Amino acid sequence: MAERSSATIRVLLVDDHQVVRRGLRTFLEVQPDIEVVGEAADGAEGVAAAEELKPDVVLMDVKMPGTDGIEALQLLKEKGNPAKVLVVTSFTEHRTLVPALRAGAAGYVYKDVDPDALAGAIRSVHAGHVLLQPELAGALLSEDLSGRAPQGRGGALTDREQEVLGLIADGRSNREIARSLHLSEKTVKTHVSNILMKLDLADRTQAALWAVRNGLTG
Numbered sequence: 001m002a003e004r005s006s007a008t009i010r011v012l013l014v015d016d017h018q019v020v021r022r023g024l025r026t027f028l029e030v031q032p033d034i035e036v037v038g039e040a041a042d043g044a045e046g047v048a049a050a051e052e053l054k055p056d057v058v059l060m061d062v063k064m065p066g067t068d069g070i071e072a073l074q075l076l077k078e079k080g081n082p083a084k085v086l087v088v089t090s091f092t093e094h095r096t097l098v099p100a101l102r103a104g105a106a107g108y109v110y111k112d113v114d115p116d117a118l119a120g121a122i123r124s125v126h127a128g129h130v131l132l133q134p135e136l137a138g139a140l141l142s143e144d145l146s147g148r149a150p151q152g153r154g155g156a157l158t159d160r161e162q163e164v165l166g167l168i169a170d171g172r173s174n175r176e177i178a179r180s181l182h183l184s185e186k187t188v189k190t191h192v193s194n195i196l197m198k199l200d201l202a203d204r205t206q207a208a209l210w211a212v213r214n215g216l217t218g
Helices: 018-028 043-053 069-079 094-102 115-126 134-141 159-169 174-181 185-199 204-213
Strands: 009-014 034-040 057-060 084-089 107-110
Touching (some): 009 018, 009 043, 009 115, 018 034, 018 115, 034 043, 034 115, 043 057, 043 069, 057 069, 057 115, 069 084, 084 115, 094 107, 094 204, 159 174, 159 185, 159 204, 185 204
Parallel strands (some): 009 034, 057 084, 084 107
């Protein structure tokens, strides 16, 4: 096994199929910067494990018996768990994935994803990026993730907040936004909080989609 670095990304696997978890673990364990810290067979186990193990990223299936991935996402959000959740699913319908994004998922990948792409996705969401794959972006943009009409709410944003929101939509992390706009990360975090509050959105994923819908991207 490759030697772990001090910047290791701690990953929790949540899937009701043992063969899927085994396959994910086998690949991820050879990554020098990724460590699988635990597994769970359903959403309830996943939430409990996330609270105990404090992973950086959770790979979460959507459809599971008992507590499914959507419910687990909602529970993690209610508990204020800071782990980034990357949905790993075989379902491509937007009616399945939109609720996951609404519940706080940082992105999604399909179970047949190329292994290197999966590792890249884990690193991406860990860095604070919103991961929206192009083939479903159009369908997602037809939905209002907040459940409210998005038009007319952007006028309350300052010019700087609109700049920050555009960079969020481009997939930039707070650190990258800070560098791009020559601001401190603390200032960027304040801008992000203000954006979410003014637009009545729950997280960066909703903010990114709002920006795309309203033409704030480059």
